[in-house]
Amino acid sequence: MAVEAFSKTKLMAEVDDDDDDMPLVFKRSSTTSKQNQSNSSSQKQDGRSGRQASDVRSPNGQSSSAQKVKAGTSSKASRAVSPFTSPKASPSSGRTSPAPNSRPSASAGNQAKDVNQQSKIVPNEPKQAVEPKSEPNDEAEDSEDDKPLSARLSSGLSKSNSSHANKVLGTSASVQKSRPPKKEDSDDEIPLASRFQLKSNAGASTSKSSNSEEVKPKIRQNGLPSTTVLSKRPPGDVKSAAQASVKKPRLSDASTPVSSKQASVKPEKKTEDDDDDDDVPISQRIKKSVASASKLSSAKKATKVVSSSMKTKKKLKKSKYSKSSKLQPSSGEGQKWTTLVHNGVIFPPPYKPHGVKMLYKGKPVDLTPEQEEVATMYAVMLDTDYMSKLQFKENFMNDWRKILGKNHVIQNLDDCDFTPIYEWHQSEKEKKKQMSTEEKKALREEKLKQEEKYMWAIVDGVKEKVGNFRVEPPGLFRGRGEHPKMGKLKRRIRPNDITINIGKGAPIPECPIPGERWKEVRHDNTVTWLAFWNDPINPREFKYVFLAASSSLKGQSDKEKYEKARRLKDYIEGIRSAYTKDFTSKDPVKRQIAVATYLIDKLALRAGNEKDDDEADTVGCCTLKVENVEPVPPNILKFDFLGKDSIRYQNEVAVYEPVFKAIQLFRSGKKGGDDLFDKLDTSKLNAHLKELMPGLTAKVFRTYNASVTLEQQLTKLTQGGELAEKVAVYNLANKEVAIICNHQRSVSKSHSVQISKLNEKIDELKALLEEFKVDLARAKKGKPPLKGADGKAKRNLAPEALQKKIDQTNVKIENIERQIETKEELKTVALGTSKINYLDPRITVAWCKRHEVPIEKMFNKSLLAKFAWAMDVEPSFTF
DNA sequence: TTGTTGACTTGGTAATACTGAA
DNA sequence: TTCAGTATTACCAAGTCAACAA
Numbered sequence: 001m002a003v004e005a006f007s008k009t010k011l012m013a014e015v016d017d018d019d020d021d022m023p024l025v026f027k028r029s030s031t032t033s034k035q036n037q038s039n040s041s042s043q044k045q046d047g048r049s050g051r052q053a054s055d056v057r058s059p060n061g062q063s064s065s066a067q068k069v070k071a072g073t074s075s076k077a078s079r080a081v082s083p084f085t086s087p088k089a090s091p092s093s094g095r096t097s098p099a100p101n102s103r104p105s106a107s108a109g110n111q112a113k114d115v116n117q118q119s120k121i122v123p124n125e126p127k128q129a130v131e132p133k134s135e136p137n138d139e140a141e142d143s144e145d146d147k148p149l150s151a152r153l154s155s156g157l158s159k160s161n162s163s164h165a166n167k168v169l170g171t172s173a174s175v176q177k178s179r180p181p182k183k184e185d186s187d188d189e190i191p192l193a194s195r196f197q198l199k200s201n202a203g204a205s206t207s208k209s210s211n212s213e214e215v216k217p218k219i220r221q222n223g224l225p226s227t228t229v230l231s232k233r234p235p236g237d238v239k240s241a242a243q244a245s246v247k248k249p250r251l252s253d254a255s256t257p258v259s260s261k262q263a264s265v266k267p268e269k270k271t272e273d274d275d276d277d278d279d280v281p282i283s284q285r286i287k288k289s290v291a292s293a294s295k296l297s298s299a300k301k302a303t304k305v306v307s308s309s310m311k312t313k314k315k316l317k318k319s320k321y322s323k324s325s326k327l328q329p330s331s332g333e334g335q336k337w338t339t340l341v342h343n344g345v346i347f348p349p350p351y352k353p354h355g356v357k358m359l360y361k362g363k364p365v366d367l368t369p370e371q372e373e374v375a376t377m378y379a380v381m382l383d384t385d386y387m388s389k390l391q392f393k394e395n396f397m398n399d400w401r402k403i404l405g406k407n408h409v410i411q412n413l414d415d416c417d418f419t420p421i422y423e424w425h426q427s428e429k430e431k432k433k434q435m436s437t438e439e440k441k442a443l444r445e446e447k448l449k450q451e452e453k454y455m456w457a458i459v460d461g462v463k464e465k466v467g468n469f470r471v472e473p474p475g476l477f478r479g480r481g482e483h484p485k486m487g488k489l490k491r492r493i494r495p496n497d498i499t500i501n502i503g504k505g506a507p508i509p510e511c512p513i514p515g516e517r518w519k520e521v522r523h524d525n526t527v528t529w530l531a532f533w534n535d536p537i538n539p540r541e542f543k544y545v546f547l548a549a550s551s552s553l554k555g556q557s558d559k560e561k562y563e564k565a566r567r568l569k570d571y572i573e574g575i576r577s578a579y580t581k582d583f584t585s586k587d588p589v590k591r592q593i594a595v596a597t598y599l600i601d602k603l604a605l606r607a608g609n610e611k612d613d614d615e616a617d618t619v620g621c622c623t624l625k626v627e628n629v630e631p632v633p634p635n636i637l638k639f640d641f642l643g644k645d646s647i648r649y650q651n652e653v654a655v656y657e658p659v660f661k662a663i664q665l666f667r668s669g670k671k672g673g674d675d676l677f678d679k680l681d682t683s684k685l686n687a688h689l690k691e692l693m694p695g696l697t698a699k700v701f702r703t704y705n706a707s708v709t710l711e712q713q714l715t716k717l718t719q720g721g722e723l724a725e726k727v728a729v730y731n732l733a734n735k736e737v738a739i740i741c742n743h744q745r746s747v748s749k750s751h752s753v754q755i756s757k758l759n760e761k762i763d764e765l766k767a768l769l770e771e772f773k774v775d776l777a778r779a780k781k782g783k784p785p786l787k788g789a790d791g792k793a794k795r796n797l798a799p800e801a802l803q804k805k806i807d808q809t810n811v812k813i814e815n816i817e818r819q820i821e822t823k824e825e826l827k828t829v830a831l832g833t834s835k836i837n838y839l840d841p842r843i844t845v846a847w848c849k850r851h852e853v854p855i856e857k858m859f860n861k862s863l864l865a866k867f868a869w870a871m872d873v874e875p876s877f878t879f
Numbered sequence: 880t881t882g883t884t885g886a887c888t889t890g891g892t893a894a895t896a897c898t899g900a901a
Numbered sequence: 902t903t904c905a906g907t908a909t910t911a912c913c914a915a916g917t918c919a920a921c922a923a
Contacts, residue, residue: 472913480891480914527886535914542885543913557887606889607917610882615915644916645890683881686918699888699917745891750906830891832909837889860909 334526336553340502342457342466344509344518345531345545346450347493348473356424359417360410371408374400374489377476379421386478392487396476399489457530457547465548466530471498477537481616481646490536495519497533528553538614550865559869562840564695565703566879571693572704576601578692583658592680593688595662596621600701603651604740606644607682607698618642621698622682627672635660649742706737706838711879713737714847726853730844735826737834745830751823758820762813769809776802835859841867846877 351373357364358375367375378396386392397413404410435443454469471493479486495516500509504523511517519533531545547553568575575597582594599605600621608620619628619641628641632652637660639651655663666676682698689696713733718726775785775794779802785794797805841859845867848855859867 468912470912478892478914483914529886532886537914540884544886546887561888609917611916618915620916645914647891681881682918697918702889743890754906833890862910 336528337459337503337525339460339506340457340525340530341506342502342509342530343453344500344512345469345471345498346454347471347495347512351474354421354424356421358421359419361415362417364420365409371400371403373474374403375418376421376425377474377489379418380425381476382418382422386476386486389486391482391484392476395485395487396489399487403489459547459551459553462552464551464553467546467548469530469545471533472543479616481618481642483616484614485537488537493533493536498531499533500531501527501529548865549862550868555866555869558866561703562707562842565700565707566840568693568696568700568704569708569879571696572601575692580656580658583656583662589679589684591662592666592677593685595659595666596677596680596685597689598655598659600698601705603639603653604702604705604742605649606702607685609682616642616646618644618646620644620682622677622680622685624676625672626667626670626674626676629663629667629676631660631664631667633660637663643742647742647744702741703838703840706741706834707840707843707879709737709740710734710839711843714843718847718851720851723853723857726851727857730847730853730858731831734831734835734839735829737839738829738831741834741838743830743833744828747827751827755820755823758816758823762816765809765813765816769806769813772802772806772809776806835863836866840879841870842873842877843879845870845873846875849873849875 351369353369353372354376355372357366358379359365378400381387393413401408410416451469455466457464457466472490474492475490477483477485477488477490495511495513496519498518499520499522500518501522501524502508503525508518508521529544529546532542535541535543549558579594579597579601582590583598585591585594600607606620608623610623611618619625620643624641628639630638630640632638635654635657637653637655639649639653641649643649663676666678670676670678686697689698689700710733713736714730717729717732719729720726771786771788775797776799778785779797779799784796788794841863844858845855847853848858855864855871864871
């Protein structure tokens with residue numbers, strides 16, 4: 001609901017009126033529709049124990065050590081079922097052994113195995129790469145739990161469409177020069193993952209919606225066109241926002257006008273591959289490949305439209321909107337807001353000493369409140385996996401020692417016993433849990449009362465939720481993977497660490513700690529943060545306070561992200577043709593760029609920025625090490641590395657021969673820890689991508705592939721039926737995306753218990769079933785039923801009634817079995833991440849509208865708020 | 880040209896809230 | 902009403918990427 005324009009001097013608390021209880025959705029309902037219309041060597045191969053709890057995510061809760069067991073331990077390797085691979089596989093490629101224990105005794109299909117077990121692909125005929133030979137999928141029924149997520153995707157798919165699943169991981173553009181891709185054949189818009197199964201559905205999607213936003217001026221929610229976004233000012237720079245407007249525009253920004261040089265022609269359809277034109281920039285080559293002059297002219301037209309729209313913007317600014325009494329957002333270049341009012345941040349309460357004494361060499365020790373606070377931070381982590389990490393303990397002790405002082409009795413962590421504090425903490429937790437509902441409610445209300453004023457900001461007169469208004473409390477740094485700084489003390493943040501960003505003329509938030517003051521107050525309207533402080537663990541980095549995901553600012557940027565990914569669809573064919581050609585380029589840089597782009601496109605790998613020594617040793621595409629990619633002749637690449645958050649990525653893919661050879665070449669003469677792409681980094685790669693499409697960066701491919709996959713899966717799998725079936729279809733499609741993106745989660749602690757319980761239920765039902773069968777046989781002979789297990793006599797039922805009971809019990813058993821199956825399948829797959837970050841919500845909304853599925857079934861309250869901008873999309877929308 | 884910095888997005892897990900069966 | 906299982910939210914770590922500085 002829109003909030004009236006608000007006096008800057010008014011206190012925030014005053015506007016926290018009734019509408020607080022209103023749903024956050026459609027806050028600016030009057031304008032949302034407008035929006036929619038417009039617009040290393042040290043990386044151990046085996047010891048990847050990075051994660052806490054289940055460092056290397058095991059699907060069955062087994063420890064990472066179990067996963068260290070490598071090739072040859074698996075009795076039966078899983079089949080090549082990667083979305084990008086052929087299902088044809090040979091045995092014994094398993095890198096890790098299946099879980100030796102803790103498996104539920106479910107049916108074979110449900111049995112949990114090691115998620116990291118490898119899949120293997122049998123090569124295709126290189127020249128027939130697009131249509132490789134179909135191979136029998138003789139082990140398709142195998143459990144998939146032991147496969148990497150990426151390898152699991154197409155197992156289900158291959159069952160339905162094995163011939164497609166047999167494709168080599170490749171570009172849709174044929175590698176054969178003489179065979180230009182035919183439009184009707186081309187499924188370039190679809191990631192390979194989806195293409196395997198979706199080809200048959202080509203054309204099934206509805207017509208593209210009228211969302212041709214690229215050529216329209218971007219409209220902000222207030223109806224004003226936004227203008228080119230400029231660079232941001234570093235926090236250290238205290239220049240005014242006005243000064244910021246002289247900075248050069250960001251090339252990547254979607255709103256940046258396309259320069260004539262940059263405006264790469266949409267490479268819709270290629271005629272024939274030219275001769276080797278390695279020396280010609282790819283963008284030029286794409287242009288060259290454009291089939292007709294008409295397309296060229298249309299591209300020019302598009303550029304013109306963009307520029308004319310820019311003119312329109314200027315006109316609008318001058319005529320209509322500049323007269324407004326209130327400055328409009330986007331009225332300045334790079335400007336994110338015009339007025340910004342908020343109340344700053346809330347600090348965690350000061351430490352309250354508990355007085356519980358820890359033991360040192362068996363004796364209680366007196367600690368000062370400060371020393372006790374740090375000891376408590378450690379004590380509360382006694383039941384975590386960090387306790388098994390030497391680095392954590394060492395870092396903790398080093399920092400604690402500084403607080404204890406040189407001559408303190410405590411000298412050695414091994415002699416410390418934190419159990420009394422741990423137990424005190426547990427009992428406090430328990431007490432809290434035992435509180436009555438009323439007490440809990442009262443506490444909640446008290447907290448809300450204290451925090452209420454920090455929860456909201458007024459941005460350009462509209463009340464918006466603030467995301468993280470609470471300052472991070474002190475604690476021990478919980479770095480993921482083998483983070484070198486884990487266990488270090490994250491000191492308490494004070495007001496004089498914090499820089500506030502607020503509108504000029506807005507009341508400066510009162511510092512909540514008496515006698516202290518903010519470090520700095522700025523009025524920078526080119527950024528969206530409300531406050532920041534330096535990260536105590538890595539002082540060169542910052543912690544920001546932003547608006548919540550439901551805010552218009554975030555929504556706008558979200559929408560731009562998806563629109564950019566959507567634009568990639570128009571360029572993808574040319575991009576794929578271009579990199580395919582460069583696989584064999586004489587220029588080693590071009591060759592590396594081509595192969596890297598291919599991997600990013602096909603495997604949804606992250607870009608892979610360089611990392612410092614004081615960070616966990618993880619990699620992305622550009623930082624892959626030689627040891628992370630093993631070529632297995634004739635054309636298999638075996639990937640094994642730790643990606644973001646130290647999550648292991650394992651996959652085996654069949655690739656085109658030129659890619660395979662290129663990888664072999666990149667590896668030659670290098671050691672395991674050397675960079676595979678030694679002539680490449682993310683900035684070079686992204687600079688190259690921008691030549692192909694304005695604003696294109698590596699991460700756009702992830703969004704693109706995820707959204708395309710979702711759409712294609714939904715199209716393919718939706719077959720009507722009950723609501724529950726449709727929901728299941730959506731979740732299945734969501735799962736495919738999560739697998740492509742390698743979104744893993746650790747198996748919940750209660751998973752095996754839950755499975756056991758379900759199995760017990762099945763056993764009970766089966767026993768019952770047997771009884772019914774006996775009774776039925778007797779009833780048919782006119783005999784009474786036998787006594788029940790409890791010894792009591794049973795009712796004499798007619799054979800028909802007994803048959804009905806048998807049928808009902810069978811249905812119950814089937815349902816539970818399905819439940820087990822779903823639980824097993826999803827136990828290591830995180831569906832939420834892709835939904836929040838990668839799937840264009842308009843695909844979901846449009847699908848829901850087409851199939852009469854309530855959107856609430858797909859999006860929870862916060863997602864509905866986050867995606868408010870997508871809610872009025874036409875049912876015919878296609879990505 | 881390369882390295883650094885700043886701003887923002889992405890991502891998994893712990894904590895908390897909710898829900899339905901016993 | 903309790904409790905277990907599930908869903909949601911909060912938290913904060915860890916990425917990406919563009920601008921800027923050297």
